Amino acid sequence: xxxxxxxxxxxxxxxxxxxxxxxxxxxxxxxxxxxxxxxxxxxxxxxxxxxxxxxxxxxxxxxxxxxxxxxxxxxxxxxxxxxxxxxxxxxxxxxxxxxxxxxxxxxxxxxxxxxxxxxxxxxxxxxxxxxxxxxxxxxxxxxxxxxxxxxxxxxxxxxxxxxxxxxxxxxxxxxxxxxxxxxxxxxxxxxxxxxxxxxxxxxxxxxxxxxxxxxxxxxxxxxxxxxxxxxxxxxxxxxxxxxxxxxxxxxxxxxxxxxxxxxxxxxxxxxxxxxxxxxxxxxxxxxxxxxxxxxxxxxxxxxxxxxxxxxxxxxxxxxxxxxxxxxxxxxxxxxxxxxxxxxxxxxxxxxxxxxxxxxxxxxxxxx
Numbered sequence: 079x080x081x082x083x084x085x086x087x088x089x090x091x092x093x094x095x096x097x098x099x100x101x102x103x104x105x106x107x108x109x110x111x112x113x114x115x116x117x118x119x120x121x122x123x124x125x126x127x128x129x130x131x132x133x134x135x136x137x138x139x140x141x142x143x144x145x146x147x148x149x150x151x152x153x154x155x156x157x158x159x160x161x162x163x164x165x166x167x168x169x170x171x172x173x174x175x176x177x178x179x180x181x182x183x184x185x186x187x188x189x190x191x192x193x194x195x196x197x198x199x200x201x202x203x204x205x206x207x208x209x210x211x212x213x214x215x216x217x218x219x220x221x222x223x224x225x226x227x228x229x230x231x232x233x234x235x236x237x238x239x240x241x242x243x244x245x246x247x248x249x250x251x252x253x254x255x256x257x258x259x260x261x262x263x264x265x266x267x268x269x270x271x272x273x274x275x276x277x278x279x280x281x282x283x284x285x286x287x288x289x290x291x292x293x294x295x296x297x298x299x300x301x302x303x304x305x306x307x308x309x310x311x312x313x314x315x316x317x318x319x320x321x322x323x324x325x326x327x328x329x330x331x332x333x334x335x336x337x338x339x340x341x342x343x344x345x346x347x348x349x350x351x352x353x354x355x356x357x358x359x360x361x362x363x364x365x366x367x368x369x370x371x372x373x374x375x376x377x378x379x380x381x382x383x384x385x386x387x388x389x390x391x392x393x394x395x396x397x398x399x400x401x402x403x404x405x406x407x408x409x410x411x412x413x414x415x416x417x418x419x420x421x422x423x424x425x426x427x428x429x430x431x432x433x434x435x436x437x438x439x440x441x442x443x444x445x
Contacts, residue, residue: 099409100442101135102128102434103171103293103324106148106155109342109359109418116425117148118155124414124427124434125159129166131438134409135199136163137171142212146346146359153186160194169199171289171324171411172271176204177213180231184238184258187266191239192259198266200235201289204228204277229280232270239265278302278309285313287320292385292401293413299323303405322409325401327387328416329394329433336389339429341365342417344375344382351378361420387412391436398441412437 104124108117125136136159138152149155152170159168173183183200191198204225237244243257270281273291275298281288288306290299303321310319326343330336342365349356352374360368369375387394402410416429 099134099322100132100437101137101167101322101409101411102133103137103139103411103413104149105139105141105413107343107359107415107430108146108148109424110357110361110364112358112424114148118158119425120427120430121148121155122158122162123425124431125166125168126162127427127431128434129163131434132442133166133434133438135167135169135411137169137199137201137411139171140174140177140203142177145356153190156190156198157193160190160197163194163197165197167197167199167267168194169266169269170201172201172203172269174203174205175228175231176225180234181238181256181258184235187235188239188259188262191262191264191266195264199269200239200266201269201271202232202235203271203291229284232268232280232284232286236265236268241265273298273302275302275305278306282306282309282319283311285311285316287316289411290321290323293324293326299405303407321405322407322411323401323405324411324413325385325387325398326382326415327394327412327433327437328414328429329387329389329391329436330416330429331390331436333389333393336416338362338366339416339418340382340386340388341369341375341379343415344378345369348375348378359417362417363420365417387437391440394437395440398437 104121106117106121108114128136138149138155138159140149140152141147142150152173156168156170175183187198187200234244238256238258239262241262243255246254246256248254267287269287269289270277270284271289271291272278272281273294278288282305290302292299306321307319312318328336328340330339339362342360342362345365345368346356346359382388387397398410402408412433414430414433416433418428422428
């Protein structure tokens with residue numbers, strides 16, 4: 079395993095890079111004029127194609143009250159994706175635990191494991207994935223967890239979803255056993271997501287696999303992976319550290335098309351970072367016209383050219399191999415963020431599907 083080699087210093091400085099696994103992160107983007115139903119249909123078609131292309135796993139993110147993002151309920155989308163596939167692992171990238179009670183998360187993913195045995199990933203994050211108003215609304219429902227108990231809540235979920243269940247001990251004496259499902263024959267694989275020293279150190283202390291959210295932040299990747307590997311405490315399920323990184327990707331036959339398809343996502347990220355009102359993703363034509371007038375995405379575009387998989391298949395392949403090799407991981411999860419032209423079907427993935435096809439053609443064995 080590349081992580082074990084990296085940690086023990088056994089990798090040669092000039093070792094040839096071989097990508098053995100690619101995966102997909104999906105936020106279910108919604109563009110101008112597109113309904114939620116059309117956006118979800120496009121993503122469910124995309125997960126089927128990802129399986130055919132040989133991608134290892136397909137995860138749905140959790141975000142709330144964003145006009146351009148329809149991935150509000152990962153367990154629902156995972157169930158739909160599992161029903162339409164047979165081999166690819168499906169999961170969350172991730173469930174934002176402060177929004178949910180640990181027992182509810184454990185029950186939902188135990189049910190998913192029963193639907194698709196051996197194919198469910200439970201990626202968990204500590205951030206709320208929403209603005210303060212939405213956070214308050216979620217807390218008002220009462221089905222949330224204390225962010226300060228995040229490490230304990232993670233361990234509770236592991237226990238609850240296992241076949242043994244979790245034991246509640248009363249201060250007055252006696253115990254009470256709780257199971258997420260009556261007779262579990264397997265459990266979802268738990269991953270800890272993050273982009274900070276805290277998440278890396280927590281994953282290491284618990285012996286959990288760790289995913290660095292490089293598509294979101296990009297800052298601190300090397301430090302977080304180093305901390306995780308240095309402080310890793312082997313667990314029964316994972317005797318060696320296990321990592322992968324995420325990255326935004328827009329791949330097209332020409333550099334010009336890739337740059338054009340990247341612009342709607344670039345402008346949305348610029349809106350987020352400048353606290354401007356959020357809107358559905360612009361089409362490529364809308365984004366080009368608006369950018370010519372306001373130059374909103376210039377700073378983000380410069381960084382995207384540096385850190386995204388952006389360009390032709392050859393350029394994207396080189397960038398992806400470099401990302402994986404420099405960080406000692408043998409799996410990369412791509413977030414296909416290619417925008418759509420106005421003439422493209424609203425219930426199809428279009429440029430996102432093209433990105434996955436072009437990456438798979440050169441980087442997944444047998445495609």
